[in-house]
Amino acid sequence: RAKDIGRNSFQLFTPAMNAHSQERSLIQSHLRLALVHNELELNYQAQINGVTGKVMGVEALLRWYNPILGQVSPAQFIPMAEELGFITEIDHWVLEQACKQRNLWLDQGLDCGRIAVNISALHFHQGNLVASVESVLAQSQLPAELLEIEVTEGCFIKQMDKATDILGQLKNMGVKVALDDFGTGFSSLSYLTSLPIDTLKIDASFIAKLPHNFRESQITSAIITLAQNLNLDIVAEGVETDAQKIFLIERGCVIMQGYLYNKPVCAKTLPKIIQDA
Ligand code: C2E
Ligand code: MG
Ligand code: MG
Ligand code: MG
Numbered sequence: 001r002a003k004d005i006g007r008n009s010f011q012l013f014t015p016a017m018n019a020h021s022q023e024r025s026l027i028q029s030h031l032r033l034a035l036v037h038n039e040l041e042l043n044y045q046a047q048i049n050g051v052t053g054k055v056m057g058v059e060a061l062l063r064w065y066n067p068i069l070g071q072v073s074p075a076q077f078i079p080m081a082e083e084l085g086f087i088t089e090i091d092h093w094v095l096e097q098a099c100k101q102r103n104l105w106l107d108q109g110l111d112c113g114r115i116a117v118n119i120s121a122l123h124f125h126q127g128n129l130v131a132s133v134e135s136v137l138a139q140s141q142l143p144a145e146l147l148e149i150e151v152t153e154g155c156f157i158k159q160m161d162k163a164t165d166i167l168g169q170l171k172n173m174g175v176k177v178a179l180d181d182f183g184t185g186f187s188s189l190s191y192l193t194s195l196p197i198d199t200l201k202i203d204a205s206f207i208a209k210l211p212h213n214f215r216e217s218q219i220t221s222a223i224i225t226l227a228q229n230l231n232l233d234i235v236a237e238g239v240e241t242d243a244q245k246i247f248l249i250e251r252g253c254v255i256m257q258g259y260l261y262n263k264p265v266c267a268k269t270l271p272k273i274i275q276d277a
Contacts, residue, residue, distance in 0.1 A: 024080070026069070027069060027072065027076070027077065027080060028080055028084060030066050030068065030069055031064075031077055031080055031081060031084065032084070032086075034064055034066065035089065035090065035093060039064055039065055039066050040062060040063070040064055040090070040093065041062075041063045041064075041065070041266065042060045042061065042062060042063065042094065042097050042098060042101070042266075042267065043060075043061045043062075043063050043264035043265055043266055044058045044059065044060055044061070044101075044264060044265060044266075044267060044270045045058065045059050045061060045257055045262060045263065045264040045265070046058050046112065046257070046261060046262055046270070046273055046274065046277065047059065047113070047116075047235055047255055047256065047257045048255070048256055048257070048261045048262075048277060049254050049255055050239075050245050050248065050249050050254050050255070050256050051249060051254050053277055054277070055111065055112050055113055055274050055277050056113045056114075056255050057112070057113040057114040057115070057116055057148065057255075058102075058112045058113065058114070058115055058116065058270065059115075059116040059117075059118075059150070059257065059264075060094060060097070060098040060101075060115060060116065060117050060118070061074065061118075061264045062074050062078070062090070062094055062118075063264075064077055078090075078120065081120075082120055082122045087120045087122050087123050088120075088122075088123045088126065088127035088132075091117075091118075091119055091120055091123045091127070091132075092127075092132050092136075094117055094118070095117050095119075095132060095133065095136045096136050096139070096140070098115050098117050099115065099117075099136050099137065099139075099140035099142040099147060100140045100142075101115070101267050102115035102140075102142055102146055102147075103140045103141055103142040105270075105271070106142070106143075106146070108271075110270075110271055110274055111274070112270070112274050113146075114145070114146050114147065114148045114176060115142075115146060115147060115148065116148040116149075116150050116178060117147070117148070117149060117150065118150045118180065119149055119150065119151055121151070121152055121154035121155045124151055124155045124163070124166065125155070125158075125159060125162065125163075129149075129166055129170075130166060130169045130170065130173075133147070133149070133170060133173065133175060134173065137173070137175075143174075144173050144174035144175050145174050145175075145176070147175045147176065148175070148176040148177065148178050148198070148199070149170060149175060149176070149177050149178070150177075150178045150179075150180040150201070151177065151178070151179060151180065152179070152180050152181050152185060153179065153181070153182070153184070153185025153186070153187040153191075154185060154187075156187050156191040156195065157185075157186070157187050160191065160194075163191075163195065164194060164195055167195050167196050167197070168196055170196075171196040176198045176199065177196065177197050177198055177199070178197070178198065178199035178200070178201055178233075178235070179197050179199065179200050179201060180201050180203075180237075181201065181203040181237075182200045182201055182202055182203055182223060183202065183203050183206060183219060183223060184203045184205065192226075192230060197232060198232065198233055199232060199233040199234065199235060200223065200226075200227045200232050200233070200234050200235070201234075201235045201236075201237050201257075202220060202223050202224075202234065202235070202236050202237060202253070203237060203238075204237040204238025204258075205238075206219055206220045206223075207220070207236050207237060207238045207239055207240075207244055207248075207258070208238060208240075210243070210244045210247045210248070211243050211244065211246075211247040217247070220236075220247075220248075220251070220253075221251050224248075224251045224252050224253045225251075225252075227253075228252060233255065234252075234253045234255065235253075235255045235256065235257060236248050236253050236255070236256045236257070236258070237257050237258065238257070238258050238259075239256040239257065239258030239259075239260045239261070240258050240259045240260050241260060242260070244258075244260070245260060261277075
C-alpha cells in the first residue's frame with residue numbers, strides 16, 4: 001500500500017490502476033475503429049404524454065457493440081471519444097442517421113414527433129454544429145421543426161456569447177433545443193433568461209427519488225414551476241414507476257421518458273411501440 005512505502009514516496013502504479021488503464025486503452029483502440037467497422041447503431045426511446053398517451057418525440061441513443069468487448073455503454077465511451085478528439089465525428093454520424101431515419105418514418109406516416117439528438121459540450125464549442133445541422137437537414141430532407149438538439153449545462157459554463165450565437169442560429173433554422181440532465185450542472189441559472197431554449201429535461205437522478213424523498217420532490221416541483229413560468233416545455237427523464245408518473249402529472253409535467261413506458265429500441269422495433277402507444 002502506498003502509505004507503507006513511506007513519506008515522500010509515491011506509488012504511481014498499483015496493479016489495479018494498471019489493469020484499469022490497460023482496459024481503457026483497449027477500449028480506446030477499438031473505439032477508433034468503431035465507425036469504420038460499422039459497430040455503432042442508434043436506439044430510439046419514445047417520449048410520451050402521460051395524460052393522453054400520445055408520442056411527443058423520440059430520443060436517439062447511441063449503442064456500440066464490439067465483437068471483442070461486447071456492448072459498451074455510452075456513459076463509458078462518449079467521454080473517451082471526447083478525450084480522443086473524435087466526438088464531433090461520432091455526433092455528426094448520429095445526427096445523420098437520426099435525421100435520415102426520422103425522415104423515413106415521416107414518409108411512412110409514422111407519427112412520432114421530433115427526433116432528439118444528443119450533442120456533446122465539447123462538440124458544441126469545438127465543432128461547427130450549425131454547419132453540421134444545416135448540411136444534415138439538407139441531405140436528409142427532414143423538416144427542421146422535427147429536429148431537437150439536446151445540450152447540457154456544460155455548454156454554457158464558458159463562452160456564453162458563442163453559445164448564444166449557436167443556439168440563435170439553430171432557432172432561426174427552426175430547430176428545437178432541449179436542455180438535458182437539467183439540475184445536475186454547476187452553471188448559473190441566468191443563462192435561462194438569455195438563451196433560446198425550448199425544453200427542460202429534468203434529470204433522472206431527481207425522478208428516481210420521487211415521490212418519497214423530500215428534497216428531490218421539492219427540487220422537481222420547483223423545476224416544473226420554473227419551466228412553466230419561463231414558458232418552456234418540460235420532460236421528465238427516467239420515469240420508472242406509476243407513483244413517479246402521478247407525482248409529475250399532478251405538478252404539471254406530463255411528458256415523460258422512461259422504462260415505465262419503454263426502453264430504447266432499435267429502428268425496426270420503434271414503429272410497433274408507437275402503434276401500441
Ligand atoms: P441522456 O441523454 O440523459 O439519455 C438518457 C439515458 O437514460 C439513456 O442512457 C437512457 O437509456 C436512460 N434511460 C431512459 N429511461 C430510463 C429509465 O427509466 N431508467 C433508467 N435507469 N435509465 C433510463 P444511455 O443510452 O446509456 O445514454 C447515456 C448517456 O450517454 C446519455 O444520457 C447521453 O448523455 C450520452 N449519449 C448517448 N447517446 C449519445 C450520442 O449520440 N451523442 C452524445 N454526445 N452523447 C450520447
Ligand atoms: Mg439526452
Ligand atoms: Mg439526460
Ligand atoms: Mg446525460
